[in-house]
Amino acid sequence: MTFTAKQIADFLKGEIIGNPDIEVDNFAKIEEGKPRTIAFLSNPKYTQYIYETKADIVLVNNDFVADKPISATLIKVPDAYAALATLLDMVNSLNPRKTGIEEMSFVSPTAKLGDNVYVGAFAYIGENVKIGENVKIYPQAYIGENAKIGNNVTIHAGVKIYHNCVIGDNCILHSGVVIGADGFGYSQQEGIYHKIQQIGNVVLEENVEVGANTTIDRAVLGSTIIRKGVKLDNLIQIAHNCDIGQHTVMAAQVGVAGSTKIGESCVFGGQVGIGGHITIGSKSQIGAQSGIISNTAENSAVMGSPAYPIKNYFKSSIIIPKLPDMYRQINALEKEINELKKQLSKE
Amino acid sequence: MTFTAKQIADFLKGEIIGNPDIEVDNFAKIEEGKPRTIAFLSNPKYTQYIYETKADIVLVNNDFVADKPISATLIKVPDAYAALATLLDMVNSLNPRKTGIEEMSFVSPTAKLGDNVYVGAFAYIGENVKIGENVKIYPQAYIGENAKIGNNVTIHAGVKIYHNCVIGDNCILHSGVVIGADGFGYSQQEGIYHKIQQIGNVVLEENVEVGANTTIDRAVLGSTIIRKGVKLDNLIQIAHNCDIGQHTVMAAQVGVAGSTKIGESCVFGGQVGIGGHITIGSKSQIGAQSGIISNTAENSAVMGSPAYPIKNYFKSSIIIPKLPDMYRQINALEKEINELKKQLSKE
């Protein structure tokens, strides 16, 4: 995979400053650039590196102005980061596609597979499973009976999808993901917990990506729903009967308790915990490690455990280390006031 | 699976109000009820839905009194939620049972399997493993050498059980669970960590359920013990040599450090962290996201990181956003007092 600056600039509709014939065959971070690599400059923090990088080509924003000589050939584009993403997509699409059913996989005779499907060795596809076109199922994945998988889905090695669950088009599930394990539901009688059978399922709409070892539990009745465009990072817990609104993103290790409904286009920092039976308004931003114990309005920006408006959060956080001093100060003031009162009463 | 209201009421020993011959063949949440479904009303928050639900049958508590007409047939029972659980159990028991050893599984010739065992494809059962009756081992599960599995155990797809571990009767382990990985033990010499071999095991007593991707480490010596009736949600970490008391329940993403002993019938919210070598008294309640760094008495109810009594926790939490104001207020008061002192000294 060798490309010239000219080929890349033509593909990205960018402008070349330098040598159009210079060739690259790999990508690099600008601070780690080597000959025959292409790098990019988007975050201004990294501008210093463009003057010393050994990358042969650097993608830059149209408004970039050099104030020192640069040895690399530049390609100017409206958005260097988006151009990088486009280029990575193109290169990725050139990789040979895996297809076919590897030996030593198990495909139930009652399962229906679309065209151009890859099934890796030791993958298990249960009874009455339906799988769309262009689906890749890597080794050791498990798809329980009656599950439905859309088109263009990628199921990485070792993913487990329980019976009756539904995965929409273009979803990507990373290794260790568990979809549809039983929700955590018990009725307690005399101190003993009795399991409530969880007979619902999980539905992922289209374009959902789920990070490694994330777990999404099946509903007790009905469905746990992850709506289109949602992106979940690694090691996240979504409990039974949750409903995660479209285009919401969650960083790693977030936990959402049962029956909670999260709006569209929310952004969650890492390690956030959300209580059960709560509603989070659309376009909310929840800071890392927050704990949410009550409903949150649309467009909220909150942080803390329990959470409160983020604009106050950092102000309060600065005070917390000063609490011992404040405590002493208050007690000193109280003494002084008592002293003053004594003085006044004497007069 | 079609049942009439009369059949269901007879099974539950409930009282019918409406049409005894109406038929249902599925469950639904009351707010999503459809024809031919049965719903339930337990939480009073949902009472409004009973007047508009399209479910044909609704389970209600004996003390439910309608104040508007209801189109659904009602079945009155002492506890609608418990009745639902009973009904779900019954329906679940009608599902065909998986049995038999699927081809492409690995069962060591030295392993002993009880009657009526299911072993899925790509499951691995190591040397000298003993497995009881009516056990279901789903595809891609791993059971290391010398492990013992009791009767009526369900081991979902991809569970990993290391050598020598013991799983009691009626336990349920969900996909991604890891039982018996090495505890996190090192001796440090000159800045380098040397592994301490972890030669103990993990023992799960009977009726334990373990959620997806939860990890329970083997003891360095002796056993990490999860006692009867414990219920662990997803993505929980139990470190080596812990002892979790019977009928204790933990919500997702809790972490318990090494050698900690937790009493009976405790309730843990999500994302709690417990330090090592700590004792938590029986019947303690630990609020979500708490951090516990010292022993906790029986019947404690604590929250916060570090944790303190929950009755104080919410009171303090209300104050935290006011800290910047308090800080300013204290400094203002100090100035005023100094002013007063000046005034008084002048007099």
Added chain:
Amino acid sequence: MTFTAKQIADFLKGEIIGNPDIEVDNFAKIEEGKPRTIAFLSNPKYTQYIYETKADIVLVNNDFVADKPISATLIKVPDAYAALATLLDMVNSLNPRKTGIEEMSFVSPTAKLGDNVYVGAFAYIGENVKIGENVKIYPQAYIGENAKIGNNVTIHAGVKIYHNCVIGDNCILHSGVVIGADGFGYSQQEGIYHKIQQIGNVVLEENVEVGANTTIDRAVLGSTIIRKGVKLDNLIQIAHNCDIGQHTVMAAQVGVAGSTKIGESCVFGGQVGIGGHITIGSKSQIGAQSGIISNTAENSAVMGSPAYPIKNYFKSSIIIPKLPDMYRQINALEKEINELKKQLSKE
């Protein structure tokens, strides 16, 4: 595996006090000692148990002085805990070594395996994978194409290693570990998140141990690097492009966001969260559940969310439950001051 006190003392170069011919064939904790076991006493908290233990041999530190009669034979060594570790290593090394390629595994014809390698059933070794000597790959593990595995590596059941990743000599990866899943990278356009292809890899240097269900994401470009001697506990998340310095240890459920660089010899408590693009200085100590949102100097000792110096943390933590009282106190003081001001102005 039966040893006499004399054999053990000779091996450890220790001194026997008691019967050199007494035999043991197992280890025990001192408080659970049984006949024919060897225990150890290192932590002074457990000293009481040495007078009543039924273990036949106890390893003690050279400076141990009994103040009551002890029935066990003692072996005195400079460091009883290190001696235990040595003894456990020796016993562990006597276990029969697994070798050979089990049937029903998949090894690509283009993969290269060193001498004395074990490959368990249902393990998958992809194209062009290179594996060193004395490597153990347990059942159901997955090694993607072009990955490189060093010598003496142990890959437990079900580990998933994506394509192009590199695992150094002597590494140990526990069940459920995922190495090289895609980093969480998207470009957002008009509220929709578009995936950035993650074409980098993960590199583990030598002597790294990774706990069960921990996830380490591949870099977008370049490598996510875990340097030599690092020990990661269970359920940890390391995001793309992180660099974890040598001999750093992290307790369970820590999360590190993207592009963060952590120095050498740091110690992380459990459930810590570190923001992205942050630098943590070498030899830092980060208390459990801390949240780090800015760079941290070398030799820092911090705790809290957001974190501040640990020496202040516990002082502030004591004050937090007193905040409601402080709040009332301040307001009372304010009233008193206003009262004093009135009095003064009247005079």
